[in-house]
Amino acid sequence: MALIITDECINCDVCEPECPNGAITQGDEIYEIDPDLCTECVGHYDTSQCVEVCPVDCIPKDPEHEETQEELYAKYQRITGEE
Incomplete structure (x- = not known):
């Protein structure tokens, strides 16, 4: 699933x-984290x-955007254009 930044954020950059x-x-x-772009770094790290x-x-993980490792990897492939 994608990640989310909570209101505990201190904007440390x-x-x-x-x-x-x-x-x-x-x-x-x-x-903020765009759930359409967040892969939890799957494919990168x-x-x-x-x-x-x-x-x-x-x-934390965003319960509104649950995704499996396979779905995160497929999103990584779409974002990076890798097959």
Whole structure:
């Protein structure tokens, strides 16, 4: 499933540059993750890079966007154009 940034975000700016899919952007109040671009770093890394660098642990899985590893990998393939 895609990830989501909660309102515990302190806008520290460390997650945005870590996202290989460009899924993280600055929202009105806090950073936001586009679920159409978030693959939890499947295809790029073994772990979600934004979660790894977040100092306040505010990036859980988004229950509104449940996806299997296979679905995340298929999304990665669509985003990157890899077969």
